[in-house]
Amino acid sequence: MRYIRILVVILFIASLGIYGAARIRERASEDPTRPVITSDREELEISTFYEESDLLAGLTAEDERDGDLTDQIMAGNFSQFIEPGVCNLTYVVFDSSNQAETLTRRVRFIDYEAPKFTLTQPLVFAVGAENNARSYVHATDQIDGDISSMIKLLESNVDYRTAGDYTIQVEVSNSLGDTTQAELPVHIVEASRLSTDIHLTQYLIYVKQGTEFHPEDYIDYVEDMDGNQLDADSLSISSQVNTGEAGIYQVRYQTDGDTGRGETWLTVVVRE
Template identity: 25%
Template structure:
C-alpha cells in the first residue's frame, strides 16, 4: 500500500511572508464539494488557478506557493493475549480476560475489541473464538483462539458402609413362663461399631431363636440376632437359666413329751407362678407329684435328745430341693428335779447385731431359776453398736442353776461368716466380755420360780402347774414364730 502525503497551499505575499497554509486537499474541498478517494491511493489534484484582479498599485502582490509535508505512516492495530485455553467442564471462563489491543497512532484500543463465537462451559467440546479490532483509519486486526472444554468423569457414589452393632448382655436367670424376649430387651445394650450408643429403634429387626425357652426348666443357650437397615446382621449367644422360683423356709423345733409332734411344722415352701405370685406348697401329693415330702424322721417322743427331720420339696415343673431341721425332744417327769437345758450351735454373719439378750435367748431351759453364759477361749469382737466385726468360730458355755439342784452346763459354737461387700475400716471395736457369775444383768436371766416353799404339799402342785404353763408358753411361742413367717 502506498503512503499518501498531504500538500499544503502556501499563500505568500509579494514581500515573501506566508499568509496562510491551508492543505491542498482542504483547499480543493473549498473549490469542489467532493472528490473520490480509493483505499490504495489518494490523488491530490492541483487547484485551478483562479484569475484574480490585478491588485491596486498600492497593495502588495500575493503569491501562492505549495509546500510538501512528510507523509503519515499507516500502522495496523495489534491484538494481544489471544490464546488457546483448556478448561474443565463447569469452570468459569471470560473470553476477554487478558485480551488487549493497541495501535501506534490511536493508542489503547482494548475497548474496541469484538469477538464472535461462544463457549458453553457446561458442555464438553471444542469452541472457536474470533477476535477483531479496528483503528480510527479503519485498519483492522483479527486473531483466533481455540477453547477446549474437557468432560469431568463423575465418580461413582460411595457404597454405604455396612452398619453393624455390638451386642452387650450378660447371662441371667429367668422364671418359668416369663417373657424371655422382654427380659432380653431390658438387659440388652446396643453400640455402633465406633462405640456410640444405639437403640432397637436404629435396627430393622431383632429376633431370638427360642422365644418359648422359659416353658421348661434348666439352662438354655439363646441366640440373639439384630439386623441393620442395610441388611447387616449382628449376633450374640447367651445362657439363660430357667427356674421355678422355689422358696423354702425352715425352723428347728423343740418338743416336750406332752406335746403332739407335727413334722410339717418346721418347713414352708413356695413356688413362683408365671405372673410373679407365690403359691404355697402343701404335703406331697402322689397324684400331682408336687408338695413337701418327709423323707427322714428319727424323732422319738419317749426319749429326750436331738433328732433330724429331712424333707424333699417337689415343684409342678419337676424341680426338687431338700432341706432338714433339728428337733429337740424333752422328756420330763412331774416331780423330776432335773434341770433341762437345750441350746444349739448358731450361725451369724459379720455385721449382724449380737447382744447378751440374744445369746441368752438361744437357750431353752426347764427346772432352773437362773441361766448364764460365758465366752470360752476367745472373745467375740463387736463394734460400738454391738455388730459383729470378725469372722470366726467362738465357743459359748451356758450354765443353768437352781438352789438345791445340781447345775447344768452346755457348750455351743457360734460361727460368724464374712458378708459379701461388707467393709467397715473405721469401725471402733470393743470386746464383748461376759461373766459366768449368777445375777449378772448382761449374762443371765431369772427364770420363773418352781414353787420352793416350806409346805411340802404345795410344792408338787405348784411344780405340776409350772411345768404345764411352761409347756403351753413354749408351744404358743413356737406357733407364733411359724405363723409370723406364713
C-alpha cells in the first residue's frame, strides 16, 4: 500500500511538471518577443557609497508588447573583481509573459581602496602578560564594511615571555575577491617601560605614497599610573617613515620622566 501512495505522489509531481512546461510553451507562443535592455555606456562609474538607483543609470528596457519596462529593471550581484575596483554587474527584466532578458556591463568604483587593517590598541605588551596580538587587529572595507571576522593569521613569531621585536602576518579578503596582507610589528617590553601611558588617536594608519606625514599629529594624551595627565611635549619621537616608498613603517613615542617611563608605537602603511 505504501508503494502505491509513493507512485501516486510521483505521478502527481510529474503531471505538474508537464502542465507547467505546457503553460510556458503556451505563453511563449502567445508572446514570441522578448524584452530588450540597452545601456548608453559600456562601463558604469560609481562611488563605493552608491545608492541602488545609481546602479541603473543609463539603462532602458523595451518590450514589443508591453512597451517601456525601464522601471522594471533589476540589478543582480557584483562579480568578483576583474581588475582592482572593476567588476561586472548583470541586470534582468521580465515582460508580462515572464520572459526574461539580461544585460551585463562593467562597473568601476571610482574611489575604491583595498581593505584596511585597524588596531584597537598598540601591539605593545609587557613581558609575561597573557595576550593575543591578533585579537586587537580589525579590518574595514568600502564594499563590505567591517570584515574583521574574515581576518586570517598567516604567521606569528611572537614570544610573550621574552622581550623583543616580533611580527604577525595577517590577511583579509572582501566579498569581491580583493585581498590585503600585512606584516604587523609586535613589541614585548619590560613592564617598567610601560608605567606611563602614551595614548595615540590611532595605532595603525594608511598614508598615500608621496604625501606628507607628521607623527606628532597622532598624539592624543599622556598619563601616569594614577591617571594624571602629563605634558605631551616631553615625548621623544623616532620615525622611520618614508612616504616616498610603499611599505610598512613604525614611529616610536617615548617618555622617561620623573613619573616613570613609557613607550608606544604607531604603525604606518604607505600605499601607492
